[in-house]
Amino acid sequence: MAKISKSIVALIAATVCMVLLVGRSIGPTAEVQAGQTAKADEQQQDVCVLVEAFIVEVNLSQLYEHRVSPIGQKPDSVSVGNILDCLKTKDLAQVTTGVKITVNSGQHGETKINETTYIERQLSGRNIPPNVRYASLDTGKTLEATASVQPGGEIYVSFDFKESTYRNIAAAEELPPNTISRKWSGAVRLYAGRPAIAGATQNEETAVFLIISADITGG
Secondary structure (H helix, E strand, C coil): CHHHHHHHHHHHHHHHHHHHHHHHHHHHHHHHHHHHHHHHHHHHHCCEEEEEEEEEEEEHHHHHHCCCCCCCCCCCCCCHHHHHHHHCCCCCEEEEEEEEEEEECCEEEEEEEEEEEEEEEEECCCCCCCEEEEEEEEEEEEEEEEEEECCCCCEEEEEEEEEEEEECCCCCCCCCCEEEEEEEEEEEEEECCECEEEEEEECCCEEEEEEEEEEEEEC
């Protein structure tokens, strides 16, 4: 009985030691993993992200030549590749606006520009001698964006893009030119250097796309 009791005591003591050793090994490992995660989060916060927004206008006829579905039916919905191919054809597609901003990962940034253009207007009539006056036209664009680098390498971008501009401005006309106002707000998940379509509108002849891309510029 004494031998059996001693064996049981030894077994219990050995089990306690194993538990203590396991507990000690788990503790530091969990701390190391938590430290590595925190360090990775800090590194992501220190990264700068360049966000770019472009307005591209494309003739619908040109898209149809690329067999793009007019209502976005898959697998023939329009892609960035289709738009890039259209841009190779002169006068059928063009980039009309470009805005860029750099932000720290997880931070918000804004870039804004307003322009005033003065054009000549000629006034003449039965009782009015030839006269020249100048009219002012205001245009502008704004990009607000928040960019966050995700652990898997994706870049999450939430954005607010606004643009006001004019079309077919002619100095000799007495009538004011046509105005265009655009606004897109939303979010996209991107990979560095790979642009995506973030918004679009179209009429009978032209499709207008908002293209957004993001790239990591430093850290």
